[in-house]
Amino acid sequence: MSDFSSLGLSDWLIKQCKQLGINKPTPVQENCMPAILEGRDCMGCAKTGSGKTAAFVLPVLQKLSGDPYGIFCLVLTPTRELAYQIAEQFRVLGKPLGLRDCIVVGGMDMVSQALELSNQPHVVVATPGRLADHIRSSNTFSMRKIQFLILDEADRLLEQGCTDFTKDLEVILGVLPTKRQTLLFSATLTDTLQDLKRLAMNKPFFWESTSETRTVEELDQRYILTPEKVKDAYLVHLIQTFTDEHDDWSIIIFTNTCKSCQILTMMLRQFDFPTISLHSMMKQKQRFANLSMFKASVYKILIATDIAARGLDIPTVQVVINHNTPGLPKTYIHRVGRTARAGRNGVSITLVTQYDIHLVHAIEEQSQTKMKEFAVEEKEVLKILTQVNVTKRECEIRLESTDFDEKKEINKRKQMILEGKDPDMEAKRKAELEKIRSQKRKFKERIQKNIEGQKRGELKRKFKSKNIKKKTKQGTD
Numbered sequence: 001m002s003d004f005s006s007l008g009l010s011d012w013l014i015k016q017c018k019q020l021g022i023n024k025p026t027p028v029q030e031n032c033m034p035a036i037l038e039g040r041d042c043m044g045c046a047k048t049g050s051g052k053t054a055a056f057v058l059p060v061l062q063k064l065s066g067d068p069y070g071i072f073c074l075v076l077t078p079t080r081e082l083a084y085q086i087a088e089q090f091r092v093l094g095k096p097l098g099l100r101d102c103i104v105v106g107g108m109d110m111v112s113q114a115l116e117l118s119n120q121p122h123v124v125v126a127t128p129g130r131l132a133d134h135i136r137s138s139n140t141f142s143m144r145k146i147q148f149l150i151l152d153e154a155d156r157l158l159e160q161g162c163t164d165f166t167k168d169l170e171v172i173l174g175v176l177p178t179k180r181q182t183l184l185f186s187a188t189l190t191d192t193l194q195d196l197k198r199l200a201m202n203k204p205f206f207w208e209s210t211s212e213t214r215t216v217e218e219l220d221q222r223y224i225l226t227p228e229k230v231k232d233a234y235l236v237h238l239i240q241t242f243t244d245e246h247d248d249w250s251i252i253i254f255t256n257t258c259k260s261c262q263i264l265t266m267m268l269r270q271f272d273f274p275t276i277s278l279h280s281m282m283k284q285k286q287r288f289a290n291l292s293m294f295k296a297s298v299y300k301i302l303i304a305t306d307i308a309a310r311g312l313d314i315p316t317v318q319v320v321i322n323h324n325t326p327g328l329p330k331t332y333i334h335r336v337g338r339t340a341r342a343g344r345n346g347v348s349i350t351l352v353t354q355y356d357i358h359l360v361h362a363i364e365e366q367s368q369t370k371m372k373e374f375a376v377e378e379k380e381v382l383k384i385l386t387q388v389n390v391t392k393r394e395c396e397i398r399l400e401s402t403d404f405d406e407k408k409e410i411n412k413r414k415q416m417i418l419e420g421k422d423p424d425m426e427a428k429r430k431a432e433l434e435k436i437r438s439q440k441r442k443f444k445e446r447i448q449k450n451i452e453g454q455k456r457g458e459l460k461r462k463f464k465s466k467n468i469k470k471k472t473k474q475g476t477d
């Protein structure tokens with residue numbers, strides 16, 4: 001394996017890396033950094049926790065030191081928390097340069113962001129929506145001279161998922177120079193290859209770690225098969241066991257909705273577990289505060305939706321629990337990748353109900369691994385079942401008495417307004433669509449009934465005529 005200096009990295013950067021315990025390049029760094037330093041576009045696909053961030057931060061800093069100006073580099077990332085984490089890596093590694101960075105994410109003050117942007121920071125780290133808003137509304141900064149465009153978690157940025165970044169990306173790409181280096185990184189990049197044309201990448205250097213599995217070897221992947229009704233009792237039992245056995249462990253629990261995230265947090269707190277939550281219905285400042293407290297181990301348990309599934313690097317996380325089996329194998333790969341990072345060990349436990357078994361098969365097929373069953377004393381779980389279910393119901397009732405659902409509705413309306421849609425018109429349109437769908441459903445049902453009726457009639461007729469034939473035959477006999 002080569003060292004950083006043989007890859008072309010300057011001494012001051014190697015010194016900075018050493019201070020962070022980064023002594024030898026990881027494979028993704030070893031392979032991608034020379035291509036980036038040569039000036040090529042690059043796509044790096046390597047497992048979670050394998051050092052992809054430094055693989056692009058280090059060459060950018062090296063190039064920046066040769067010709068420092070702002071704005072030199074733009075990094076786009078799907079979540080706000082991840083933007084802060086990437087900016088921190090730039091800041092720490094680029095300290096000797098006096099690096100100035102600017103973080104442009106939603107939920108934070110737009111005016112101060114605009115001011116920072118107009119001060120020509122060297123590096124801008126942004127979520128696409130907010131940056132596109134700045135571009136649309138202001139002409140006080142220019143991105144025309146950018147040398148580097150980096151898409152971290154590139155597949156997420158390019159896919160049309162529940163948050164679709166496509167329109168914002170178009171706005172951003174429209175103000176960038178065509179002559180630039182474009183770098184794409186993710187642990188799940190392979191499906192994204194078709195999108196390269198859109199990004200105008202020039203014969204990119206493509207590197208993918210050669211491994212049969214898509215999750216790291218240090219990760220012990222487990223599942224527990226549980227009826228839906230017993231799931232929360234299993235969760236409480238698991239946490240009790242882990243916290244009894246380990247002082248210095250942190251746990252991330254992933255859930256599929258903000259509401260379930262909130263209820264589970266309330267429930268675990270009732271059982272005195274030091275729990276905190278992270279989901280998109282929280283104010284941004286609270287999101288940052290909660291994440292910091294979790295990182296500092298003030299709280300040992302983080303319950304989060306998939307906004308925490310990608311990129312977050314928290315070395316103390318030893319256990320990831322999937323409270324729901326993720327519908328997409330990709331989501332599973334990123335979620336469980338929050339543990340067993342940078343060569344450390346970790347455990348993931350997925351709670352699987354009778355309805356999720358096909359999802360487990362899909363995950364195993366894509367990740368090329370097999371989950372093993374996690375052994376649990378069922379007797380112990382059943383002992384706490386009633387208490388857990390009653391507590392959860394109490395928490396649900398408490399949450400219903402707050403304006404949580406209302407807030408969700410308001411947030412949805414706000415989002416629509418931001419997207420230039422009229423919420424009332426949208427609601428009307430949705431209702432009309434639903435009406436048409438329901439009419440279609442009823443029509444189909446009627447036809448189905450008619451067909452079945454006809455079939456039944458035909459059968460009866462056949463049966464009758466058979467019987468008549470039989471009787472006449474018997475009569476003649």
Ligand SMILES: Nc1ncnc2c1ncn2[C@@H]1O[C@H](COP(=O)(O)OP(=O)(O)OP(=O)(O)O)[C@@H](O)[C@H]1O
Binds near residue numbers: 046048337342
């Ligand atoms: N060469 C290295 N040697 C040791 N540790 C490293 C090295 N490079 C990076 N690290 C550390 O490894 C950890 C994981 O790195 P990073 O967050 O970049 O992973 P990643 O590949 O981007 O993961 P993900 O796909 O989850 O985003 C970080 O704490 C980082 O400081």
